[in-house]
Amino acid sequence: LNTFHLQRTLGTGSFGRVHLVQSKFNQKFYALKVLKKADVVRSKQVEHTRNERSILMSISHPFLINLWDTFQDDANLYMVMDYVPGGELFSVLRKSKRFSENIARFYAAEVLLGLVYLHNKDIIYRDLKPENILLDSEGNIKITDFGFAKHVVDVTWTLCGTPDYLAPEIIQSKGYGKPADYWSFGVLIYEMLVGSAPFYDENQFKLYEKIVACKPVYPSYFSASAKDLLSHLLTKDLSNRFGNLKRGCSDIIEHPWFQPMDFEKLIHRKITPPYIPKLQGEGDTSNFDKYPEETVPYGLAQADPHRHLFPEF
Structure with missing residues (x-):
């Protein structure tokens, strides 16, 4: 020290x-x-x-x-x-109220590459939310706070995470694994595009009821591809949730919503971030x-x- x-x-x-x-x-x-x-x-x-x-x-x-x-x-x-x-993505989002699809796509793509890397090592992150995404001096992200991360080959049972982002299978005390991170990823994209989480409720019991009922409302300004991607992330049905099908993360990376994103350039930090912190x-x-x-x-x-x-x- x-x-x-x-x-x-x-x-x-x-x-x-x-x-x-x-x-x-x-x-x-x-x-x-x-x-x-x-x-x-x-x-x-x-x-x-x-x-x-x-x-x-x-x-x-x-x-x-x-x-x-x-x-x-x-x-x-x-x-x-x-x-x-650069502080939390959460602060930037609150100031902007909500992000355009282009801006949300940039942050979502960087988060996705981080998640895929962890999942390839059999690590589930379990606490994805804008407060845990920091911006570096150039405006690229760093996911922080690995307090709930866990090495899991198949499923785990612990109830942990942040209420708004919990997957239905966690709330229902079922065994869960990597697909729960993809659910939270869907919540994150929704929150970036709307400015609030899809199942938000001040009453935690009602929040859990809404998550388990799983009927997110997509505003009219969502593009068709955004709606399609989110409907495959925010689904209770694990046999239909992207990231959990036989093509794994490719279903997300190659989805039309991510079409404009060059992931190869992104991983090498060759794309100019939408917001550069004042420092x-x-x-x-x-x-x-x-x-x-x-x-x-x-x-x-x-x-x-x-x-x-x-x-x-």
């Missing part, structure tokens, strides 16, 4: 926060995720946290966040990750909301009953 200058908080979660830090060695900026061990243990997130570390250590992709290092002290776990200065230098944090800072300093010596639970850190 003392090899970094600790700077402001970029975000907070249920058992920790993310800081901007600057390395004393190479002067580069990183995002430091700090998790309180006692809170991780209390919320029964030990396995999720260990999954997050092992999965991030095993992946490398232009549209996925990079984990550089992890360590721990008596109270906390630390994860040193890319600092992605003054590398450690600019103007695209992140302000948060109250942590009052307890890190690195204090204290009893550490949980160290044995996190041997890899």
Whole structure:
């Protein structure tokens, strides 16, 4: 920890926060995720946290966040990750109200390439939403927060994710797998095009009822190809959901809605993103909301009953 200058908080979660830090060695900026061990243990997130570390250590992709290092002290776990200065796609979407199909297609295509990479490694992501998609200095995406990601060869049963994006099979406590990510991908595209999620309801029980009933309303301004793609992603019927058929992700990549997109150019970041974040230098944090800072300093010596639970850190 003392090899970094600790700077402001970029975000907070249920058992920790993310800081901007600057390395004393190479002067580069990183995002430091700090998790309180006692809170991780209390919320029964030990396995999720260990999954997050092992999965991030095993992946490398232009549209996925990079984990550089992890360590721990008596109270906390630390994860040193890319600092992605453009802020959340969520913020850009809220400012724009909704995206044109061209803009939505660009972000959807980058997300899709990241998902396909994970699925090819038998990793399901389980938390796709605009808040977890960050924009780098050029405006390309990085998917972040792998707290729910899991290595799954066939199916898993844990109820986790964010309510608006949960697939019907998760809500109905069925075993689920990669197709659940493609459902969330459909919710994401819909939200980008409309400005709100397809099954939104303030009442969580009603939200779940709507998801399971699965009758999304497509506004009149949707193109026929957008409607067609979404009807094959937002479907309860797994034998009909794109990404889960014998052609796998090709059904999505080669769908008419993605026709204008050159995926080969995209993976090499050769397509100019629709929105380039305004930044003054590398450690600019103007695209992140302000948060109250942590009052307890890190690195204090204290009893550490949980160290044995996190041997890899």
